[in-house]
Amino acid sequence: MAMDRQKLAELLATMALLLELAGENTFKVRAYQGAARAIGKSTEDLDELYRSGKLETIKGIGRAIARHIAEYAETGTIEEYRQLKSTVAPSLLELVKIPGLGPKKAMAVHAALGVDSIGELEYACRENRLIALNGFGEKTQQAVLRGIEYMKKFQGSLLLAEAWPLAERIAAYLLEQDGLTAARVAGAVRRRCPTVREIVIVVQADAAGLATLEGILTAMPGVEQVTSPETSCFQAVLSVGISLLVRVAALEDFPAALCLFTGNDQHVAELRRLAGEQEWTLADGRLVNADGKAVPLAAEEDIYRKLGLSYPEPELREGQGEIALAAQQRLPVLVQPGDLRGAFHMHTTYSDGTASLAAMGEAAATRGWSYIGITDHSRTAVYAGGLSLEQIRAQRQEIERLNANRPDCLILAGIESDILPDGSLDYPDDILAQFDFVIASVHSAFRQSEAEKTKRLKKAMQNRYVTMLGHPTGRILLAREEYPLDMTEIIQTAADTGTIIEINASPYRLDLDWTWCRVAREKGVLLSVNPDAHGVAELDSVIYGVAVARKGGLTAANLLNTRERPDMLTLLRRKR
C-alpha cells in the first residue's frame, strides 16, 4: 500500500514532540521537526524513493530517519514511535495543547506537581501552586488559566470543514437503512456556520422506521450515548466531541420539519409570527391554517410561498433581516462556487507552500479558472521562508515563462506583505510597485490596543500599492480570538481608498466574518474570496469562502474573483 505522506509527516512531528518531552537534545528534536516538514512538503513519490533506496536524497532525511520511513512503508508504523509513546506520560501531550504552555513548562508542572491532566492543572492554578515553581510566577499562572479557559470554550465545537462532510456521511448512512426514506442535513451545517456545536439531521420515516432508529444510531460507528428526549427526536454524543440531533418526521411533515430545524431561533420565530398574522400556526413539522387543517406542502419552498415570502437560501436563515427582504421579494441572488473565475492569495515552494508555481498554475487551470494570483510571504516572515529581493526577481521570471506557455490561466505576481507595527509595509514602494498586486496582512505584534491596530491597518490601506487587506481580524477559529479592531472604520477606509477586503477562505480563518460582509457591501467595498492555499488541494477551500459570502448576502458582483479577466485587471490597478 502506498505511504500516506500527511500521516507520515504527522508521525514524525509527534516523534519530535515526544523526544522533546522525553528530554532529548533540542537539535535532535529539531531534526525530526525538519524531517516532518520535509516529508510534508516533498512532491516526490515517497514509495518510489523508498524502493530505489533514495530517501536520503530529501534534504533533512538522513540515515536514521530514512530507516524509520522504510519501516513505515513496510509495516505502516514505527517501532521507536511506539516506544517513545510508552515512556512519555500521555497527559503531557494533552498539556502542551494549552496555549502558553510549551513542552518545558508542561514537563515542569508534571514533574514537580504531579499534574496529570488539564483538570488537575486548572485545580493546581486555583490553589496557587504554580507560582512556587522555578521560572513560574503570578502572570504565568494567570496565562495558563486563561489558556485552559480558552480550550474549554472551544471544546464541543468543530470547524465547518470537519462538521459538513461528517454530517453528509451520517445522512447518507441513515438513508441506507430500511424504513428511512429521506435524510437531510439541517441546522448550523446547512446554514454553513463557521463553527458547529451540533449536527442536525431531519429524517423521513414511517412508524416502523421510527421504531428502529434508536438501534440504528446506537450501532453507528462514532456515536456514543443515544438518548430520546421526545418520541420523534434522538440525541447522541459523537466521538469527535459534538452532539448529534436526529429529528424524525412523517412524509407529509418533512418539508416543514426541514425548515424548522434549519433556520436559527430568530428566523423560525419570525416565520411563526408571520404565520400567526394569518391565524395559522407553524409547529410540530406542520403548517396549520385557521380552520385547523394542515396546509399541504410538497417542498420547503412552499412554506415560504404560502407565507408570502421569496425563498431564502439556508445560509441566510440567521434572523438578520432576511425575512423582511423576502417579504419584499428583494433577497439577493447569492454568489455560487461556479461563479469564480480565478483566485488570489496562495503560497508556493518559494515560501511555505508545498506545491511548485507550475503545479499551482496547472491545478488552477484544471479547475477551469482563468487567472490566479500568487502571493508568497514577504521578507519579515522569516519563519515562513519570506522572499528576498532576489527570490522575488526569480519568481517573476518563472511566472513570465509559465505565462508564455500557458495562456489559458494567467498567473499574476503578487506578494503577501507584512504590515509592520507602525502600519508601513516591509518593502519600499518601488519594490511594491513591481508586483501585479499586493495583499497586506498582519502576522506579528498582535497585542496592540484597538486604536493602535485600527490605525495600523488604516495606514496600510492608504498605501496606493496595497490592493487587498488580508485576513483582517487575524482570528484562528477555535484557537485564537480576533484582535480588537474598529471594523466599521476599517471597512469605511477600504471604501475610501478603494482597497479590496479579503474573505480568507481557509476553514481555520473565514476572516472577514460573514456578519461584516453586508456592511462592506453597503459601503460599496469589493471583496475577494481567497483560498490562502499552501498546496494544490487547498485551492478548493474557496467553497468555504463562498459560503461566508453567501451568508453575508453577497452576489457575484460584490466579488473581485468572479470577474472576467479584463474587468479583474482593471480593478487590481484602480488605486495606482
Place this chain on the structure above:
DNA sequence: GCCGTTTTCGGCCCGACTGTTTTCAGTCG
C-alpha cells in the same frame, strides 16, 4: 539526528515578546 567547497566533528533558523530574572528561558508565529 542532519549536514558539509568544514570529510568527520561542530554547528544547527530567526526575531519579538513576555515574564522571571538581574542576564535569560520559554513560547510563538
